[in-house]
Amino acid sequence: MSILGNRVLRREDPKFLTVGGTYVGDIPIEGALHASFVRSSLAHGRIESVDLEEAVAAPGVVAVYTAADLGLAPLAPMGLLNQEMKRPLLAEGVVRYVGEPIALILAESPAAAVDAAEAVIVDYEPLEAVVDPSQALEGGVLLFPEAGTNVVFDLSSEEDPELFSGCEVVVSQRIVNQRLAPCPLEVRSAAAEMVEGRLRFYASTQGAHGVKDELCSALGLPPEQVHVISPDVGGGFGAKGGPYVEELLIGWCARETGRPVRWTESRSESMLGLGHGRAQIQQVTIGGTRSGRIEAYRLSILQDSGGYADVGAVLPFLTRQMTPGVYDIERVEFHSRSVLTNTMPTVAYRGAGRPEATAAIERAVDCFAAAAGLDPAEVRRANFIPKASFPHTTAMGTEYDSGDYEKAFDLALEMAGYDELRAEQERRRQRGDRCQLGIGLSSYVEITAPVSGGEFGAVEVRPDGKVIVRTGTSPHGQGHATAWSMIVAEQMGVPLEQIEVIHGDTDIVPRGGGTGGSRSLQLGGSAVHKAAVDVVERARRLAADELEANPDDIVLDRSLGLFHVAGTPAITKSWAELGAASLEREGEPLAAETDFEHPGSTFPFGTHVAVVEIDTETGQTRLVRHIAVDDAGRIMNPLLAEGQVHGGVAQGAAQALLEEFVYDTEGNPLTTNLADYSFISAAELPSFETAFTETPTSRNPLGSKGIGESGTIGSTPAVHNAVVDALAHLGVRHVDMPATPERVWRAIREAKGAA
Amino acid sequence: MIPAPFEYARPSSLEEAIGLLAERGEEAKLLAGGHSLLPLMKLRLATPALLVDIGRLEELCYVRDEGDVVAVGALTTHDTASRHELLRQKIPVFSAVAGQIGDPQVRHRGTVGGSVAHGDAASDLPAVLLALGGSVVAVGPDGRREIPADQFHLGFLETALAEDEVLLELRLPVPAHPAYGFEKLTKRAQDWAIVGAVAVRREEGAGLGLINMASVPLRAAAVEEALAAGAPPAEAAERADEGTEPAGDLNASPEFRRHLARVLTRRALEKAFA
């Protein structure tokens, strides 16, 4: 019987539940200096002077640096982006958002470093700030005047004036996909020390190798001089995809001073320093027949990139690929522009460009259904890409690998008891209840492992029978140690306890793409799978030599983890014996390494149903049920997969109902702690009802797709649609996210006024 | 963030605490549960030179039956208040409200005295104290004095307590009828109220406290008057925002707060008179 597909408990948890994890901030480093940053309190301004005198003289302070001291070249944006918009590691002459680091202080204690930072006086000449992306697009205020524009990335073209011609029903809606703060529980943290002439760098990251590459490039170091270690990581959600300027500077400081240097930010600092996500203003137009057939769809996006050209600027590229979602739409148009504003730069956040695509099309479909007077469930069913047409290439040119959208949809509706919910809604409407019911649907398809690049995997059998697995992925809560062990156990027939999974150390793992874009299982898991298959093959040959038989006659009894000659199971060779034999006979360990080539992205899908209750007097919304049916191909471990769905749904519901990072018109951040920024808690959520359908992909040997972001992608529009649905009979057609009590109350009032 | 440097003292008696306050004046701050003060210090919005930690003064931890008044010692935690048998029986509104403050962590550290002394209009207990028509007892170098609840809150985070006074206890009159109504609208379970209303039955009519409707905790005097004059609750509740000056912030505009005050007051009254 296969171990795959079973609810194997997380091998990681005994440690986390007893002694706790070891995060960067926990690593003991003798004699380390502590860094703190002086940050801009102004959204846009010229730095007239930085008075460091008091800070330099403050007790415990060892060094104070500003841009001029660094001698480091500014960081160039990614290839696709406007190359004029380079980012200095410390602000040089101009500050472009509140929180931008201006000076760095090294002191003997964290408190001394923070106190000294308070003593630095920065004199600014204020410049007009631009916070609204639409204004940024107009270019009245430029963040890089030399660039002549705030546009970082442009994917727009001429609109086809005929796109909706012939459509009986056409609806347009402006949708704000608001700015979010990713809020991993572990904030950013870094430590660096020089060890035998090499830079050893501890990173809280989603990919140690990426950090190494960027340290090498920013500091001008050859790869062999840099060693990056990422210990336990307390969440990243995309925002720890690459190192921040602060982290690069910690590396620089260790080299500059020759002393170990460390830094762990506070939550308030993190809200101003860890990249934000989403931040798109979308305009959708959708058209079709009165009977519910969708014929044309246009999505135009303004992506807020924040103060610099970071990853967020390029995400519309992913939004574009997923524009029509699960629907078979003949005419599809996409436009986007990414613009700089005087706000925190945006980066990848759980879903990174794909949730925005789903949110747009799923709201659009509901608007269309409402305009046509049809049930949103029927409109979806009538427009799904049919099962028989996979692989399917959409009007955007994206090739979806496999899918059965209707199956997941039917299951979700069945679990929800859709017809009974509609009946209950009708009863409440008839009675004019204060508390109304809303039912929201969202059928999504997303893209996992969206970026090219393969993954490294290796398996080695030690002479004591222990199996060492090395992976280039970078788990930070996902449970790779459990899943990779299961894959290896399945192939080799060794017990999980005998397997150790190593990741996040660039001296031990030569290459790695890290963890992001839900890529890990399909690439990293497949690499480990391939390495395990190769090791079994090598072992078979060794066993043949040892047993003086033909390799073709050797079988591996996976239930026992023993090799024998077919037909003579009494004489066996164990993994330990073969591990030793390999060293003895061949002078090298019994091992295999592999680089699994990227075989093309996969496209998980599903349907979520959200049920909300809205108090129509106070505007308060309560999510009372959430049904998630997700299809990520073959499910390796339902426990891990459900964990990903649960977390994702929580974050997705939070976007619909609670979270928004807010700036005032001058660019002052207003939600800089977790009291003002409404990070969701368990008390606001129901118990989730989850299920999987399994439509395998042929793009990897495991048949699996990614599941890390589906929860977020599927849930937000379901909850959002449910809110609007609850108010539909009152004449409400749209409420922007987050659907706060006041927004809901106003929407009801305005609809009443209009009626 | 890390608070600015400060000295720390842990007096072993109330007397010693008052002595320290008298000696150091405005640069000293009492520390009780720390759940209002420490966040301010971490953001360096408060930078006291001396913290006088009264957190372990047993003499301030009590709930005493005095017949028609229940005296609650300042250091009683929200959690203790929410579970205390005597309070639950005689003044159920107080235990019920205390049991809904913040989250379990906050309720185990936060104290009723700190809650009232901090003077935050968004806090729940001051509104209860107002609705009940209670008072607080303060002790200073010159002895003790009793301050009626509606004379205690003077302005934004400003109370009638002198620099060298310690809030000793809350005095809660036992209401005519145990029925009450408490309604608060929060973003998340653990958040402060966007707006809240507490209604307590009186011999005639009801006492009404409002949460977060001005820079200080408020009594909905117009509603109390209307009720006393015999208006039905729904009608009286329409006057809940009279005399209020609600702030506008990320959670609500002043206009929405006024609306909420009326709705929540009506609901609180409906419950109190159910």
Ligand SMILES: Cc1cc2nc3c(=O)[nH]c(=O)nc-3n(C[C@H](O)[C@H](O)[C@H](O)COP(=O)(O)OP(=O)(O)OC[C@H]3O[C@@H](n4cnc5c(N)ncnc54)[C@H](O)[C@@H]3O)c2cc1C
């Ligand atoms: C996450 C969170 C959520 C919260 N949610 C709510 C909520 O929903 N509703 C609510 O009402 N409150 C809420 N609070 C506040 C909580 O109730 C506080 O604990 C309380 O307001 C203050 O009590 P404390 O004992 O912690 O006071 P401290 O923080 O120790 O002190 C507060 C102030 O009062 C002074 N002080 C304290 N004790 C005395 C005394 N005996 N005499 C004179 N002065 C004194 C201090 O000097 C200080 O100025 C929340 C707090 C947090 C952190």
